Amino acid sequence: MTAPSTATSALPVAGFPPAAVTAAGEPAVSCRNVTVRFVTDRRTVTALENVSFSVEKGGFLSLLGPSGCGKSTLLRVVADLVSPTHGQVNVLGMTPQDARLKRSLGFVFQDAALLPWRTALQNVELPLEVGGAKKLPSGAPTPRELMKLVGLEGWEGSFPHELSGGMRQRVSIARALLGGPRILLMDEPFGALDEITRDRLNEELRRIWQETGTTIMFVTHSVYEALFLGEQVLVLAANPGRVTELVDVDLPRDRTLKIRETAPFVSIAAELRELLGRGV
Amino acid sequence: MSTIAETADLLPDVSAAEAEFARRKSRETWRRRLLPAAGILGALALWGAAVWIFKVPPFVAPSPVAVFATLTAKFGLLMENLLPTAIEAICGFLLGNVTAIVIATTFVHKKVLEEAFFPLVVIINTIPVVAKAPILVLLLGNGMEPKIAIAALICFFPTLVNMVRGLESVNPQAMELMRVLSASKTEVFLKLRLYNSLPYLFSALKISASTSVIGAIVGEWIGSTTGIGALIIQATYAFDSALLYATVIVGSCFSMLFFLTITLAERLVVRWQAPTGH
Numbered sequence: 152m153t154a155p156s157t158a159t160s161a162l163p164v165a166g167f168p169p170a171a172v173t174a175a176g177e178p179a180v181s182c183r184n185v186t187v188r189f190v191t192d193r194r195t196v197t198a199l200e201n202v203s204f205s206v207e208k209g210g211f212l213s214l215l216g217p218s219g220c221g222k223s224t225l226l227r228v229v230a231d232l233v234s235p236t237h238g239q240v241n242v243l244g245m246t247p248q249d250a251r252l253k254r255s256l257g258f259v260f261q262d263a264a265l266l267p268w269r270t271a272l273q274n275v276e277l278p279l280e281v282g283g284a285k286k287l288p289s290g291a292p293t294p295r296e297l298m299k300l301v302g303l304e305g306w307e308g309s310f311p312h313e314l315s316g317g318m319r320q321r322v323s324i325a326r327a328l329l330g331g332p333r334i335l336l337m338d339e340p341f342g343a344l345d346e347i348t349r350d351r352l353n354e355e356l357r358r359i360w361q362e363t364g365t366t367i368m369f370v371t372h373s374v375y376e377a378l379f380l381g382e383q384v385l386v387l388a389a390n391p392g393r394v395t396e397l398v399d400v401d402l403p404r405d406r407t408l409k410i411r412e413t414a415p416f417v418s419i420a421a422e423l424r425e426l427l428g429r430g431v
Numbered sequence: 432m433s434t435i436a437e438t439a440d441l442l443p444d445v446s447a448a449e450a451e452f453a454r455r456k457s458r459e460t461w462r463r464r465l466l467p468a469a470g471i472l473g474a475l476a477l478w479g480a481a482v483w484i485f486k487v488p489p490f491v492a493p494s495p496v497a498v499f500a501t502l503t504a505k506f507g508l509l510m511e512n513l514l515p516t517a518i519e520a521i522c523g524f525l526l527g528n529v530t531a532i533v534i535a536t537t538f539v540h541k542k543v544l545e546e547a548f549f550p551l552v553v554i555i556n557t558i559p560v561v562a563k564a565p566i567l568v569l570l571l572g573n574g575m576e577p578k579i580a581i582a583a584l585i586c587f588f589p590t591l592v593n594m595v596r597g598l599e600s601v602n603p604q605a606m607e608l609m610r611v612l613s614a615s616k617t618e619v620f621l622k623l624r625l626y627n628s629l630p631y632l633f634s635a636l637k638i639s640a641s642t643s644v645i646g647a648i649v650g651e652w653i654g655s656t657t658g659i660g661a662l663i664i665q666a667t668y669a670f671d672s673a674l675l676y677a678t679v680i681v682g683s684c685f686s687m688l689f690f691l692t693i694t695l696a697e698r699l700v701v702r703w704q705a706p707t708g709h
């Protein structure tokens with residue numbers, strides 16, 4: 152299911168690996184038999200049980216499942232925010248910790264998690280002020296270029312409370328892209344937005360993915376979003392969180408929202424819903 | 432063509448509505464300025480009338496006119512006594528708040544210390560100021576030191592509590608972000624916790640701006656020959672009610688000025704919208 156690079160005329164953005172090179176089928180992230188248990192006062196919760204999957208470099212994997220299926224936990228395992236109880240996690244040939252320390256990961260949270268005392272541009276610049284990576288890799292897009300990439304040129308000096316929810320999330324995407332991370336992890340980033348804004352951002356995220364060639368893992372509980380965005384959809388079931396199936400999305404690389412009314416889209420959506428139903 | 436005609440029709444309406452809005456807004460502004468002034472003047476008039484009608488003797492309560500006369504006649508004496516009180520209050524304010532900020536920072540970084548000492552701080556805080564004051568006078572003597580210590584003690588507690596809360600109540604996703612960015616503890620403190628605590632800190636500082644003055648005055652009651660507190664005691668024993676009232680007014684004006692300064696500083700520092708609406 153490696154999309155041939157000829158299918159798209161994406162403009163490579165400086166500082167990111169060109170899409171043609173990254174779509175080589177080598178995994179960017181792979182998990183083997185990952186189990187995560189949380190021990191609380193009353194009981195032990197198994198958030199994930201024996202989860203195995205991999206995402207190829209330059210891929211776009213949607214993680215779809217009901218609440219409580221551990222999809223956010225899975226993303227946090229990859230980001231080294233949660234340590235797995237069992238199993239192996241490999242990120243770009245490294246441990247998640249090394250990948251984090253090398254700034255190979257960008258994370259976009261459900262609420263934009265912008266610092267309210269910083270302007271939009273200062274929020275995008277934050278990664279350059281902490282954690283030892285005080286300089287941009289040569290050729291990597293500057294904060295201003297990233298603001299432009301996410302469609303926020305002219306809003307650099309605005310404070311978060313002056314921006315709409317959609318704009319805040321764009322700022323947070325620009326921040327996650329600073330330094331040209333190889334992998335972008337997104338935890339229901341558009342979940343709190345209205346449908347119209349969400350549709351528009353979905354289209355833009357596809358464009359950004361094509362332009363940057365970054366590998367993306369995207370958590371959602373919307374079948375449409377998972378399918379529209381992903382090249383693959385990992386369907387998860389809850390209690391305990393486990394993989395139901397990995398579905399390849401056989402849709403063209405260049406997608407507009409209209410694709411949601413086409414027959415292939417509708418039939419894969421039906422298949423995903425069927426899989427979600429089975430997992431309950 | 433029709434659109435131009437419509438716009439022409441609409442325009443007078445729009446400008447009329449805007450003018451009406453501006454009128455209403457300026458009326459509202461004047462209302463907000465004049466009503467409090469009218470309230471204060473009314474209360475003063477009522478006070479004057481009560482003293483005159485009931486023929487209240489001057490050693491019980493003065494008329495507002497007498498207080499105003501004392502304020503101008505003894506302005507030098509009042510300022511002379513305000514100075515030590517102001518110094519004590521400001522020094523106490525600085526000492527108490529800086530200590531609270533430092534201790535809050537330590538508590539946030541060393542949970543063990545917080546668990547060990549926070550209950551002790553709460554216990555000390557339950558002792559009333561008037562009970563703490565004599566202890567400190569015995570310990571520190573009759574100079575400015577015990578007054579500064581009392582003012583500092585009063586400021587300390589609200590700031591400590593608010594500062595700990597401000598430093599700890601950081602958005603959990605922002606914390607995760609810092610971890611993804613491999614930020615050090617110091618960076619998390621300087622870039623995240625400190626800014627997050629500022630709205631909390633300022634609400635505590637506004638409280639301590641007025642309580643530090645109270646602390647200094649209470650300290651002066653216990654043992655002092657100068658200061659607003661000492662003057663209050665002297666005027667009371669001399670049955671000089673006009674001087675007593677004038678002294679109280681001077682103390683409260685200083686308190687208000689102190690509070691306004693902090694409010695102004697807050698507006699200059701906290702320019703963003705606080706998430707919890709402080």
